[in-house]
Amino acid sequence: MTDLLILEKFISNIYPLSKEEVEIFLSVWEPFKAKRKTILTRAGDTERNLYFTTEGIQRVYYHDEMDREATIVFTYAPSFSGVADSFLTQTPSRFFAETLTPSVFLKTSFQQVDELMKQHHGIERMVRIFSNIAFAGVLERMIEIQCFTAEEKFKTLLKRSPHLLNLIPHKYIANYMGIDATNFSKLLAKVKI
Amino acid sequence: MKYLSSQLLDDLYQQTEKNISKAIIEWQRIPGHQMTTQPGPGQWSAAQCLEHLNSYGRYYLPAIEKAINRPGKPKAAVYFKSGWLGNYFYKIMLPGNDGRPKKKMRSPKDHQPSLALNAVEGLNEFISQLELLGRLLTDARDIDINNAKVPISISPFIKLKLGDVFLFFIAHLNRHMLQAERALKCAEARSVSIARREPGHSALVST
Numbered sequence: 497m498t499d500l501l502i503l504e505k506f507i508s509n510i511y512p513l514s515k516e517e518v519e520i521f522l523s524v525w526e527p528f529k530a531k532r533k534t535i536l537t538r539a540g541d542t543e544r545n546l547y548f549t550t551e552g553i554q555r556v557y558y559h560d561e562m563d564r565e566a567t568i569v570f571t572y573a574p575s576f577s578g579v580a581d582s583f584l585t586q587t588p589s590r591f592f593a594e595t596l597t598p599s600v601f602l603k604t605s606f607q608q609v610d611e612l613m614k615q616h617h618g619i620e621r622m623v624r625i626f627s628n629i630a631f632a633g634v635l636e637r638m639i640e641i642q643c644f645t646a647e648e649k650f651k652t653l654l655k656r657s658p659h660l661l662n663l664i665p666h667k668y669i670a671n672y673m674g675i676d677a678t679n680f681s682k683l684l685a686k687v688k689i
Numbered sequence: 690m691k692y693l694s695s696q697l698l699d700d701l702y703q704q705t706e707k708n709i710s711k712a713i714i715e716w717q718r719i720p721g722h723q724m725t726t727q728p729g730p731g732q733w734s735a736a737q738c739l740e741h742l743n744s745y746g747r748y749y750l751p752a753i754e755k756a757i758n759r760p761g762k763p764k765a766a767v768y769f770k771s772g773w774l775g776n777y778f779y780k781i782m783l784p785g786n787d788g789r790p791k792k793k794m795r796s797p798k799d800h801q802p803s804l805a806l807n808a809v810e811g812l813n814e815f816i817s818q819l820e821l822l823g824r825l826l827t828d829a830r831d832i833d834i835n836n837a838k839v840p841i842s843i844s845p846f847i848k849l850k851l852g853d854v855f856l857f858f859i860a861h862l863n864r865h866m867l868q869a870e871r872a873l874k875c876a877e878a879r880s881v882s883i884a885r886r887e888p889g890h891s892a893l894v895s896t
Contacts, residue, residue, distance in 0.1 A: 531827065532706065533820050598706070665713055665816045681809040685720070 552599025726876035775853025782860035
């Protein structure tokens with residue numbers, strides 16, 4: 497399946513656009529590749545691009561001068577990627593976005609998406625519904641962070657994204673869960689997959 | 690030896706990408722006790738091989754980064770020409786046709802790994818170092834790797850061309866990653882044979 501077909505299938509599951517709207521929405525994307533550990537967006541810069549991942553794994557993370565780091569989210573195919581809040585509000589990002597494995601994307605700009613949303617009600621609605629789904633995901637993760645034990649967090653992650661364990665360095669998964677790498681490996685030994 | 694600079698950096702990047710894939714996809718799932726099993730008395734375990742590599746990375750990666758970030762460097766040159774000493778260091782690191790070192794070397798005292806190692810921490814550090822190495826190989830594309838110089842670990846007075854340092858550093862990585870692979874094969878074979886011999890005591894193997 498070509499990358500555009502993957503994107504078409506992905507958006508059709510969010511909201512059914514008219515044939516014309518699908519065509520015009522697919523016309524604004526261009527292919528983009530990045531090596532492992534490529535920074536896509538830096539904190540302080542405004543996210544100008546929207547990515548659609550067709551290969552590879554990325555993360556959005558917070559990192560400050562005191563070297564505190566928090567992995568907010570992992571993205572992988574098929575899904576949108578980049579710093580969502582900075583993109584939607586066009587304000588400077590507080591987060592970094594980077595690839596964790598060699599990655600293949602489709603890429604478009606805020607201007608293009610914004611223009612399409614102004615002109616096509618269906619596209620605006622589709623973007624809004626996707627934002628709702630993403631927002632619901634963030635709130636669900638709040639529960640995991642505040643209530644779950646490390647083991648429950650780990651099991652939830654394994655259920656949602658089992659492939660991560662074999663494809664990215666475990667330090668990022670440990671960071672996402674908010675535990676240190678040694679405790680993560682103990683958990684890994686304990687929770688046999 | 691004369692290389693096309695961009696081709697050399699591409700090739701070294703591909704090797705690094707292959708190495709990091711192995712560490713992430715294959716080695717992260719290996720139980721700690723296999724990582725720390727020595728194939729024979731006095732022979733390094735996989736964890737020891739990685740600690741030995743980490744100890745060099747702790748010196749060379751910041752030194753390479755410093756050389757790349759020094760201001761006012763000449764732009765990338767089409768060709769990289771290896772220096773005689775750099776080429777010598779590179780050549781002695783290369784394995785023979787059987788994948789084993791051609792020449793045995795004794796490792797300097799401060800790079801001798803201890804037996805008591807945390808296999809998980811060691812592997813995490815190793816992966817982080819390879820991630821950094823990949824970035825440095827990418828950054829180095831913008832500068833002249835003939836001109837940028839890195840002091841070597843045994844003597845700060847001897848400086849080698851950045852291209853040579855990349856070559857022998859990565860050959861050294863390959864050398865000990867192969868050694869770690871051999872140690873892991875032994876460790877795996879042993880844990881399987883113990884488990885077969887004493888099925889009732891297989892729990893002992895995993896502690």
